[in-house]
Amino acid sequence: MLLEVKGLTKFFGGVAAVKDVGFKVSKGSIFALIGPNGAGKTTIFNLITGALPPDSGTIRFEGRQLVGLKPYQIAAAGITRTFQNLQLFSGMTVLENVLTGAYLKGRTGFVKSLFCLPSKNREDKRIKEEALALLEEIGLEEAAGLPAAALPFGQQRLLEIARALASGPRLVLLDEPAAGLNSTETRSLAAYLKKLREKGLTMLLIEHDMETVMEVADRVLVLNFGHVIAEGTPQEVQADPEVIKAYLGEDDQVA
Amino acid sequence: MWKKAILRPAAVLLLFAVPLLIKSNYLLSILIVIGLYTIIVQGLGILMGYAGQVSFGHAAFFGLGGYTVAILTTRFHWPTVLALPAAALLPGVIAAIIGRPTLKLRELYLALATLGFGILVHIAFTEGKELTGGPSGITGIPYLSIGGLTFDSDIKFFYLVWITLFLILAGINNLVRSRVGRALRAISESEHAAENAGIDTAKLKLQAFIFSALLAGLAGGLYAFYVTFISPSPFGFHASVQFVLMAVIGGLGTFWGPLLGAAVVVTLGEFLRWAVPLVIPGAGGEYQIIFFGLILVLLMIFRPEGLGALGKCLKLSPEKMPGTGIPSKDI
Ligand SMILES: Nc1ncnc2c1ncn2[C@@H]1O[C@H](COP(=O)(O)OP(=O)(O)OP(=O)(O)O)[C@@H](O)[C@H]1O
Numbered sequence: 292m293l294l295e296v297k298g299l300t301k302f303f304g305g306v307a308a309v310k311d312v313g314f315k316v317s318k319g320s321i322f323a324l325i326g327p328n329g330a331g332k333t334t335i336f337n338l339i340t341g342a343l344p345p346d347s348g349t350i351r352f353e354g355r356q357l358v359g360l361k362p363y364q365i366a367a368a369g370i371t372r373t374f375q376n377l378q379l380f381s382g383m384t385v386l387e388n389v390l391t392g393a394y395l396k397g398r399t400g401f402v403k404s405l406f407c408l409p410s411k412n413r414e415d416k417r418i419k420e421e422a423l424a425l426l427e428e429i430g431l432e433e434a435a436g437l438p439a440a441a442l443p444f445g446q447q448r449l450l451e452i453a454r455a456l457a458s459g460p461r462l463v464l465l466d467e468p469a470a471g472l473n474s475t476e477t478r479s480l481a482a483y484l485k486k487l488r489e490k491g492l493t494m495l496l497i498e499h500d501m502e503t504v505m506e507v508a509d510r511v512l513v514l515n516f517g518h519v520i521a522e523g524t525p526q527e528v529q530a531d532p533e534v535i536k537a538y539l540g541e542d543d544q545v546a
Numbered sequence: 547m548w549k550k551a552i553l554r555p556a557a558v559l560l561l562f563a564v565p566l567l568i569k570s571n572y573l574l575s576i577l578i579v580i581g582l583y584t585i586i587v588q589g590l591g592i593l594m595g596y597a598g599q600v601s602f603g604h605a606a607f608f609g610l611g612g613y614t615v616a617i618l619t620t621r622f623h624w625p626t627v628l629a630l631p632a633a634a635l636l637p638g639v640i641a642a643i644i645g646r647p648t649l650k651l652r653e654l655y656l657a658l659a660t661l662g663f664g665i666l667v668h669i670a671f672t673e674g675k676e677l678t679g680g681p682s683g684i685t686g687i688p689y690l691s692i693g694g695l696t697f698d699s700d701i702k703f704f705y706l707v708w709i710t711l712f713l714i715l716a717g718i719n720n721l722v723r724s725r726v727g728r729a730l731r732a733i734s735e736s737e738h739a740a741e742n743a744g745i746d747t748a749k750l751k752l753q754a755f756i757f758s759a760l761l762a763g764l765a766g767g768l769y770a771f772y773v774t775f776i777s778p779s780p781f782g783f784h785a786s787v788q789f790v791l792m793a794v795i796g797g798l799g800t801f802w803g804p805l806l807g808a809a810v811v812v813t814l815g816e817f818l819r820w821a822v823p824l825v826i827p828g829a830g831g832e833y834q835i836i837f838f839g840l841i842l843v844l845l846m847i848f849r850p851e852g853l854g855a856l857g858k859c860l861k862l863s864p865e866k867m868p869g870t871g872i873p874s875k876d877i
């Protein structure tokens with residue numbers, strides 16, 4: 292198992308946003324987290340990436356305990372993410388965003404950066420080539436020189452994914468990557484995620500669009516009020532009475 | 547492009563011809579002071595414009611550099627070439643000590659810590675009689691000599707300061723375009739996203755803070771060698787505020803910002819010193835502060851990106867450096 296979460300719990304004030312959540316994600320799979328608004332999905336991402344400390348529970352990645360590590364250490368361990376409410380470096384260009392995402396690929400430190408050294412230039416060149424290749428793969432090569440803030444919303448979402456992929460992570464957490472995309476964009480995103488999975492990448496996916504979830508996910512975990520109410524293949528959870536009940540109160544996306 | 551290729555070297559050449567054209571020692575001394583302040587503001591600009599942190603204690607680092615030179619050369623008879631690096635190092639070490647705990651916390655903690663630190667250091671300069679000479683300071687600092695070259699005239703000092711300034715400018719130019727420069731800008735834009743890219747934000751902010759303290763200390767050391775006399779008065783809280791003002795007026799995250807900011811504030815200060823008593827007889831330095839405050843407010847209203855961004859409108863050589871320096875909120 293690439294990722295093993297056990298007994299994960301997080302309270303905000305007196306309210307449990309995440310309560311005793313456990314799941315296992317195998318390498319090279321797409322594991323979806325679904326549930327109504329406020330179910331605790333994003334909080335789970337925040338706990339895995341170290342943005343928030345859990346109140347209890349363990350998170351093991353490649354056998355290593357992540358709880359207690361700082362977010363940058365968790366990134367270095369091989370986990371990156373995208374944000375539900377975009378967090379691009381909007382003052383930077385598209386390419387610079389990806390280059391910053393590739394920070395872990397570089398070695399040049401503060402002092403060396405002050406000088407014009409051949410080793411630094413070689414490193415810059417290599418990382419830039421890789422970043423451009425990634426932009427081409429995701430279809431943003433034409434926009435490389437534009438300010439990130441100038442991109443249309445759909446492309447900003449793609450840029451967040453490119454930035455998350457830039458360091459070569461082994462697990463990527465995608466928080467509603469299709470939110471705000473039109474149906475064509477959503478379908479090409481789904482195709483891209485499947486392509487990444489073929490290359491061996493593991494993904495955790497939070498997604499409200501059930502069609503996308505059904506299409507790409509290998510397994511689905513359903514949350515409601517911080518609790519796990521079901522887990523299984525997309526077909527299994529779709530037929531689960533608990534899940535249907537939870538969703539009927541909200542809306543009827545699970546049809 | 548051709549404009550840039552010609553304008554920059556031309557500006558540099560002109561600058562280096564200045565001492566040959568200007569016969570006034572007063573003007574030359576103003577240019578030296580502008581140069582020294584620019585060195586401080588360059589470091590502060592990295593801290594504020596890229597790492598998104600503010601220091602209200604840089605006059606203390608400036609003073610520590612000056613006192614290090616004064617004490618090492620007059621009390622301990624160190625060779626001047628060794629006293630100068632010590633003047634940069636000591637503030638760097640102290641910045642590491644203050645910054646390590648405070649930069650782990652968020653946002654305004656560094657501003658508060660440096661504010662307190664600056665006031666404390668100023669008191670220490672005034673009260674540390676045996677070591678610092680108290681309010682009357684230390685006199686008889688020798689001239690700086692490097693190899694066989696002794697910097698004993700304003701002209702020589704002008705070249706020393708401005709060559710140092712341009713070397714630092716070149717270094718910063720490399721820095722902001724590098725992996726570390728991007729990481730610093732990332733911190734000021736979204737700390738969460740920066741951490742998730744694997745950037746140790748606390749460490750990088752600390753490094754930027756140490757770097758800025760080193761430069762302030764270096765400027766202080768040079769200052770002591772220039773005036774050959776040191777006392778607490780130039781290193782008070784108002785000087786710290788003035789450095790922040792220079793950084794903001796010049797434009798955070800811009801290439802020529804620090805130089806512009808220092809030049810504008812020093813020139814204006816000189817002008818006000820001359821003009822204010824003409825309008826308000828018997829007026830002292832406190833009126834200058836009021837005018838600076840007014841100017842800052844007007845600038846923030848009409849040109850919040852600072853004067854460094856003017857180049858963009860005028861289509862002159864200074865291109866906007868990447869990054870806006872305006873930190874955005876996250877989560
Ligand atoms: N930092 C925080 N401080 C306090 N409460 C929080 C915090 N983050 C989340 N919460 C609360 O925890 C609960 C779960 O929120 P979370 O963002 O994880 O939900 P979600 O499943 O991602 O919902 P959505 O589908 O709307 O994104 C909500 O009630 C939310 O208000």
Ligand SMILES: [Mg+2]
Binds near residue numbers: 332333334375
């Ligand atoms: Mg969410």
